[in-house]
Amino acid sequence: LTPQDLAGLMVLVTAGPTREPLDPVRYLTNRSSGKMGYALARAAAQRGARVVLVSGPTGLTPPPEVQLVPVETAQEMYEQVLQYGSGAAVVIKAAAVADYRPLQLSDQKIKKKDTQLTVQLTQNPDILAELGRRKAQGQILVGFAAETCNLQKNALDKLHRKNLDLLVANDVTLPGAGFDGDTNQVRIFGSQGQEESLPLMNKHKVAHGILDRVSRLYHSRVGG
Ligand code: PMT
Numbered sequence: 183l184t185p186q187d188l189a190g191l192m193v194l195v196t197a198g199p200t201r202e203p204l205d206p207v208r209y210l211t212n213r214s215s216g217k218m219g220y221a222l223a224r225a226a227a228q229r230g231a232r233v234v235l236v237s238g239p240t241g242l243t244p245p246p247e248v249q250l251v252p253v254e255t256a257q258e259m260y261e262q263v264l265q266y267g268s269g270a271a272v273v274i275k276a277a278a279v280a281d282y283r284p285l286q287l288s289d290q291k292i293k294k295k296d297t298q299l300t301v302q303l304t305q306n307p308d309i310l311a312e313l314g315r316r317k318a319q320g321q322i323l324v325g326f327a328a329e330t331c332n333l334q335k336n337a338l339d340k341l342h343r344k345n346l347d348l349l350v351a352n353d354v355t356l357p358g359a360g361f362d363g364d365t366n367q368v369r370i371f372g373s374q375g376q377e378e379s380l381p382l383m384n385k386h387k388v389a390h391g392i393l394d395r396v397s398r399l400y401h402s403r404v405g406g
Contacts, residue, residue, distance in 0.1 A: 184228045184229055185229060185397075186229060186230035187229055187230070187397040187401070188226055188229040188230050188231035188272075188393065188396075188397060188400075189229070189230030189231070190230065190231075190232075191230075191231045191232070191271040191272060191400070192231065192232045192233075192234070192269055192270045192271055192272075193223075193226040193231040193232070193233050193234075193270060193271065193272045193273075193274065194233075194234045194236065194263065194266050194267055194270040194272070194273045194274070195219050195222045195223040195226065195233060195234070195235050195236070195273075195274045195276060196219060196235075196236045196237070196259060196263060196274070196275045196276060196277035196279075196309075197214075197216040197218070197219020197220055197222075197223065197235060197236075197237045197238070197240065197276050197277050198214050198215070198216035198219060198237045198238030198239060198240040198277055198278070199211045199212045199213070199214040199216075199238045199239070199240075199277070199278050199280075200238045200253070200254065200255055200256045200258075200259055200277070200278075200279050200280045200306075201238065201239060201254050201255060201280075202255055202256065202280045202282070202283035202284060202306075203255070203283075203284070203287055204284045204287070204288065204292065204301065205287070205288040205289075205290065205291050205292045206288075206289070206290070206291055207291050208291075208292070210280060210282075210283070210284065211280070212278045212280065212361075213278075213361040213362055214238070214240075214277065214278035214361055214362075215240060215241075215242070215361065215362045216237060216238070216240030216241075216242050217242065217362070217363075217364065217385050218276045218326075218366060218385050218388070218389070219235070219237065219274075219276035219277060220235070220237075220240070220242050220244070220245060221385040221386045221388065221389040222274055222276055222389040222392065222393070223235040223244075223245050223248045224245035224248070224386070224389070225386060225389035225390050225393055226272075226274075226389075226393060227245055227246070227247045227248050229393060229397070231272075232249075233245075233247070233248045233249065234248075234249045234251060234266045234270070235248050235249065235250050235251065236251045236253060236259055236262045236263050236266065236277070237250060237251070237252055237253070237277075238253060238254065238259065238277060238278075239252075239254060251266065255280075255283065256279045256280050256283065256306035256307065256309070257283075257306065257307070259277065259279060259309060260306075260307045260309045260312070263275075263309050263313065264309075264312065264313070264316070267313055267316075268316070268318070270321065271320070271321060271322065271400070272321070272322045272324065272396055272400070273313055273321070273322070273323050273324065274324040274392070274396075275309065275310050275313075275323075275324065275325050275326060276326050276350075278328065278361075279306065279309060280306055281305065281306060281308075282303035282304060282305055282306060283303065283304060283306055284301055284302070284303060284304075285301075285302040285303060285304040286302070308344075310323075310325050310340075310344050310346070311343070311344045311345075313344075314344040314345030314346060315345065317345055320403060320404075322347045322348070322396055322399055322400060323344075323345065323346045323347050323348075324346065324347065324348045324349070324350065324392070324396060325340055325341070325344055325346045325348075325349050325350070326349070326350045326351070326352070327340050327349055327350070327351040327352070328352055328354045328360060328361070329351060329352070329353055329354065330353070330354060330355050331355075333351050333353050333369070334351075334369075334371075336351075337349050337351035337369070337371050338371060341371055341373060342373075346373065347372070347373055347399060348370055348371065348372055348373070348392075348395055348396065348399065349370070349371045350368050350369075350370050350392055351368060351369045351370075351371065352366055352367065352368050352369075353367070356382075358382050359382065364384055364385060365382055365383060365384050365385065365388075366382075366383070366385050366388045367380065367381065367382040367383075367388075368380050368388055368391075368392070370391075370392065370395050372395075372399075378395065380392075
């Protein structure tokens with residue numbers, strides 16, 4: 183039987199990639215399938231939470247009992263996450279948000295002309311960093327880090343810079359970890375220096391492993 187240790191809590195999860203349009207038919211994106219975020223949303227709902235899932239475009243069916251808020255661009259995700267995030271006890275940011283978007287959005291399809299084409303990019307807002315700045319007393323903020331090198335250093339840097347309570351790092355160069363597949367292998371870092379490595383497992387089990395940590399942290403704070 184799944185524990186109801188998140189009963190009554192509002193949990194906001196983000197999932198999937200963002201799409202950053204170049205013209206009416208093209209966009210920049212990444213390899214996120216949404217599976218990790220959807221597994222987290224499903225697992226949190228199973229544990230009794232009221233779940234809002236802000237998701238970029240994926241081919242996945244939203245889990246039952248979860249409120250889906252579909253978005254496309256990083257800017258749209260920023261707006262929805264800030265709107266729903268203020269009332270959430272827990273925010274988990276599994277989405278792979280584009281750091282940059284094309285500076286100019288062409289309203290016509292870009293024509294093939296020269297042998298080279300340069301696209302200028304401009305930075306998107308960092309949603310997690312903004313959540314960290316606005317974090318309410320007691321709110322638990324969980325970030326992800328998709329790393330290809332220096333995992334621990336980059337993870338700890340994100341944890342502290344963005345004012346997070348937990349950081350879930352995946353080394354996306356490991357077989358079976360990270361983008362698109364049904365499994366993941368993560369290391370979870372806490373803000374007091376605690377670290378826990380979970381074995382390679384399907385994303386649903388990884389999601390419950392992450393929520394075990396979230397739940398322990400929440401209950402240690404409220405004394406329950
Ligand atoms: O979707 P799947 O195919 O199942 O793959 C899962 C996953 C690999 C996408 C997932 O496990 C994961 O690692 N998600 C985070 C990917 C990522 O973008 O990492 P990052 O290191 O670039 O970003 C760090 C954190 O900041 C993330 O929590 C991200 O949501 C957040 N961020 C990043 C940029 C930005 N502009 N705003 C943000 O909030």
